[in-house]
Amino acid sequence: MVTKQDSGRATISEIAREAGVSVPTVSKVLNGHAHVAAATRARVEEIIAKRDYARRPAKRSKKAGLIDLVFPGMGSEWACEIIEGVERVAQEAGYGTVVSSLSLDGSRIRPWLANLAERKSDGVLLAVYELDSKQIQRIKSLGIPVILIDPVGQPGPDLMTVGAANWDGAFSATEHLLKLGHTRIGMIGGREDLQCSSAREDGYLAALRRGGVDVDPSLMVPGDFSTESGARGTEALLSLAEKPTAIFTGNDAQALGAYRAARSAGLRIPEDLSIIGFDDIPAAEWIEPGLTTIRQPVVQMAETAMRALLRHLEGDEELPQRIELGTELVVRGSTAAPAA
Numbered sequence: 001m002v003t004k005q006d007s008g009r010a011t012i013s014e015i016a017r018e019a020g021v022s023v024p025t026v027s028k029v030l031n032g033h034a035h036v037a038a039a040t041r042a043r044v045e046e047i048i049a050k051r052d053y054a055r056r057p058a059k060r061s062k063k064a065g066l067i068d069l070v071f072p073g074m075g076s077e078w079a080c081e082i083i084e085g086v087e088r089v090a091q092e093a094g095y096g097t098v099v100s101s102l103s104l105d106g107s108r109i110r111p112w113l114a115n116l117a118e119r120k121s122d123g124v125l126l127a128v129y130e131l132d133s134k135q136i137q138r139i140k141s142l143g144i145p146v147i148l149i150d151p152v153g154q155p156g157p158d159l160m161t162v163g164a165a166n167w168d169g170a171f172s173a174t175e176h177l178l179k180l181g182h183t184r185i186g187m188i189g190g191r192e193d194l195q196c197s198s199a200r201e202d203g204y205l206a207a208l209r210r211g212g213v214d215v216d217p218s219l220m221v222p223g224d225f226s227t228e229s230g231a232r233g234t235e236a237l238l239s240l241a242e243k244p245t246a247i248f249t250g251n252d253a254q255a256l257g258a259y260r261a262a263r264s265a266g267l268r269i270p271e272d273l274s275i276i277g278f279d280d281i282p283a284a285e286w287i288e289p290g291l292t293t294i295r296q297p298v299v300q301m302a303e304t305a306m307r308a309l310l311r312h313l314e315g316d317e318e319l320p321q322r323i324e325l326g327t328e329l330v331v332r333g334s335t336a337a338p339a340a
Contacts, residue, residue: 012318015053019044023318030315050109066080067309068116068124077281078298080128080148085302090242093310095122107159109135113156117142124273125149127302128194145312149305151195160312162305162323166196169294169327171210173248173276176292176329178211180337182246185213188223188233188258190250200250200278202264219244223254230257245338246274255291255294255334270336280330297325 011225016026021040028036029044036044047053069086071079087097098121102108116124116139124139127149134158139146148161187204190197201220208215221236223229230249234257237244249255255277259269267273269289277284280295308319 004121012053012070012123015044015051017046018051031334046286064120064122065094065100066096066119066121067306068098068100068119068121068225069127070102070112070124071127073101077283079138079281081249081298082302085299086125087304088299089303089310096319105272113138116144122313125302125305125309134183141302144313145309147312149301149303159325160308160319160321162301162308163196163325164296164301165324165327166199167203167206167295169214169247169278169329170200171295172202173278174207174329175211177246177248177274177276177335178207178213180246180274180335182244183213183340184216184219184242184246186219186221186233186237186244188221188230188237188247188249188254190223190225190254192222197250203249223250225253227252227253227257227260230254232257234258234261235265238267244273246276246335249275249277252277252279252284252293253289255293256283256287259287259291259334263292270334271339274335274338275334284330285332292332292335293326293330295330297327301325 007140012026012030013023019026019040021044026044027041028188028212029041029048048085067086067197068085071082073079083097083099090097098119101110102112120142121144124144124146125148126146127283128151136146142315145160148159150163151159151161155336174185185204187201189201192198205215219237219242223234230253232256233249237247238261242248247258249258258275262269262273262275269275275291277291277293278296279298280293285292304323304325308323311319
């Protein structure tokens with residue numbers, strides 16, 4: 001069996017370890033910096049040659065000065081915030097942004113890949129998206145790095161991702177309701193194909209178990225992150241013989257649908273039904289009563305992904321595979337203790 005050591009190729013960290021120096025020192029040698037002792041430089045250069053390390057320039061020249069940002073759809077406030085964050089950092093660095101909306105069924109992937117090759121974009125950010133291994137390889141064959149924002153499914157080990165702490169956020173949302181005294185807590189899930197949906201469901205379940213509350217499968221209904229699915233899910237939960245006193249929705253759009261369904265049923269929020277969302281979109285603050293929700297740092301996620309892409313283009317090889325940003329519970333008027 002051929003190991004990485006046997007193959008002769010190594011990472012910058014392995015070269016540093018073998019040479020007995022720090023990673024920054026190896027980077028200085030690779031990038032031609034003067035402030036490295038001659039003996040140290042010679043030792044590092046010898047290991048680089050022995051291990052057949054593929055050098056990259058300290059800074060890659062721009063091909064087109066463009067970054068591609070791709071969504072499966074742009075009709076949401078979440079997408080607008082991602083665009084805002086990416087463009088803010090891209091413009092500061094002198095890059096333009098090409099924004100594309102490609103259906104998840106892949107029907108427009110081939111022409112987009114052709115256009116990508118023609119534009120010679122410098123990098124690609126895929127937001128809530130998933131390409132198969134052949135498509136990813138096609139992009140990489142063009143010499144174009146890829147970073148995923150809040151990815152669909154489980155990305156491959158060679159792809160960097162940036163996302164939010166979805167499990168933690170859902171745990172905090174459910175724990176908040178438990179502390180208020182709720183034990184019948186419904187959940188309206190998100191799209192099944194999204195990694196964030198399963199993480200939020202797991203966080204909800206973990207909080208119930210930690211709080212000593214038995215999990216009732218009838219209190220968990222599916223959704224797709226739309227307002228309509230929030231309304232349908234709430235109607236289903238309110239049709240139960242033993243109704244929930246609180247509902248955790250997979251995102252704020254579903255929470256808005258839950259408001260509508262609750263009011264159609266003649267229920268007051270939060271006196272008769274507490275509702276909590278996820279995202280903290282602008283509407284969460286101005287709706288009456290204000291929506292208690294989990295603030296997801298969407299703009300910051302986009303900025304972080306764009307900065308990571310810039311670091312990659314500058315030859316930084318020590319980027320983590322996953323960057324996860326923290327979420328925050330924002331308490332407003334839609335949650336209260338259950339009626340006696």
